[in-house]
Amino acid sequence: MGESAVYTADVLLIGAGIIGAACAYRLGERGLKVRILEAASAPAMGSTGKSAAGVRVQFSEPTNILLSWESIQEYRQMPEAAYRPIGYLFLVPESEWPQHHKAVELQRSLGVAVEELCLEDAQHIVEFNPKGLAGATYGPADGVVDPHGITMEYLRRSRTLGVELHLEAELLRAFRQGGVWRVETRRATFEAPYILNAAGAWAGEVGKRARLEIPVQPARRLVFATAPTGWKHNYPLTIDLASGFWFRSEGERVIFGKSNLAEVGFSTGMDWAWLEPTLEAGLDRFPWLAKTALDRKASWWGYYEVTPDHNPILGRMPGVEGWVNACGFSGHGVQQAAAVGRLMAEEIAEGRAATLNIDPLRYERFSSRARVAERNIV
Template identity: 60%
Template sequence: MEHSYDALIIGAGIVGAAVAYRLAERGLRVAVLEADSVPAAQATAKSAAGVRVQFSEAVNVRLSWASIQEYRTFEEVFGVSSGYRPIGYLFLVPEGAEAAYERALATQKRLGVPVERLAPGEAKKLADFDPDGVAFATWGPADGVIDPHLVAHAYLKAARGRGAELFTETPLLRAGRRGRAWRVETPAGSFTAPVVVNAAGAWAGEVARRAGFELPVEPVRRMVFMTGPMPEARGLPLTVDVATGFYLRGEGERVLFGRSNPEEPPGFREGMDWGWLEPTLEAGLARFPWLERAGLDQRASWWGYYAVTPDHNPILGWMPGVEGWVNAAGFSGHGVQQAAAVGRALAEEVVDGRAHSIEIDPLRYERFERGKIVQEKNIV
């Protein structure tokens, strides 16, 4: 069978779902092709669910703040809550890194987002930590968490309500440009459309290769650990020890924590890396000694993939030299917090020819060709 549409979305995670909804809202006939048996089961479901405005680059601040605004009022539009909880993000800035974080703070304040500079003593009122070596903290009271799985499904339901179609167990096997349209071959038949949006997450690089070109997006495995019940979890904001990259937050009566392994090789490696637990805890205990009382809940811990680019920032917009191909990939762990705004911006890109609600030029593929990668400092 051959199916014809105005746009094909590859991937039904939170980003693909948001783009699908906004394109359908603009009147396009949209199909979402998902390789898995259910939507939003990979990085979206396995995310640590954080949303924050505390970035150093203006484009990331704008995308994240616009997304938080949408998640705040989500129920008014979609009939279900996004699960948004402003538990806050607290960055513990080490001595020696003050200048970079002062500049980031100035950028955030210039853009009008809620963020504060706190002395270590003030920050300790929000989260108990050893202040040794901490110069100051930055606090985002509107930062927090959402339910990304619920949000993705709400976008998909709304998209389908506007005529979009979802095809699961439908991986892209091959794709090629035929005249004015792309032809995408799948086990469920072929799909044609003038526009393809690559929102395949960790698989975005492979999807591009199957379409005949290279996109610098690689999968990198990440671990999220969970403690058993402990009193310190109550009201604990997402707190990042910038010196080590260790982070934690409260999740009900438990503490969720993790730290990216800089030595983790790219690739589709599966399963928990329990060997990374000891280095993670070593970094965490130095800053949060009370974690010594925590018991680990192995069954509640999990792993998932980041879709990583060379500069750990997404690739958005039209692919140069590849007609009708739009990138929405490589978020490097920031997809949940930017999905809502990216959905709007990329719908503008497709329908109007160029995103205009938010200037996405710094995140276009061309930055790699020009040697102007995004120098984002607030990477966790």
């Protein structure tokens, strides 16, 4: 690309993570000319590639349940997704049981199989200290996938539909002019009637460069890994809702973590000081973790893209012609990407998403009292 080159499209899609790739594929199916602008030197280098790879339907709000459930159905049919239904096990404190029970009733009413377990039955799945707990819930269709494999497959399908991927194409400035968005990068300029912001942890910064306020911030999250344990295990992704500590099997290892909710911004590297409070919470509930050894080289970090209510921002930007958001997933992007791709294609090609009501996740909620009160945030 020369410096004076101008490339046109119907949609400029910012970000080649799993959300951007799914959206590109579905837009390409609609016959739209799509160009993906990715700041990194390869796809899936941000939150997608650093994800703990879980997919679950155990949410408390209908929109989140359905976004995840419909995505899991698609991943089941995609060999590249490497979907493994290892399950999610929630250990629920006494104070949270009434609300959690209501969430299970909602999940079941939407056609999702979720089980309520007494503490004794839950102990047959994972050994834990039952102090302060009322019960557990288990989602047998929840599990893990290969986010990188899914992203690359969507991009492969996209290429067959004429979608073009531009790497090292960081959006430096974007402005609306003559009925199109004009995007400037270091190598070229791009023009299209639509921009779809799927920039993940960088979505807020992308908005600023277009003089838009998009409430998405990066938040570093750490995944600690043990050395091979020396015993056979197939632990589901288990979450102690009392502390926020989670873990699951990863081959012969156990991976685990706990979100530092005070951390916001582009911090980099492993925060080893956070290991102590993480382990303190983990050992209190799961004393057997003391038998494991940490493998620092196998541990990793990445970013959540968080919004004020920890729910994504989907759909058209109010009062801004041709700008659509699919960002702010707050750790739920991998598990909702397949459904979001279809919905954003509807939003752009048909004028409005139709197969699922995304109104609770639209930008307008931030200027009203109609916030989505999702309780099952990890």
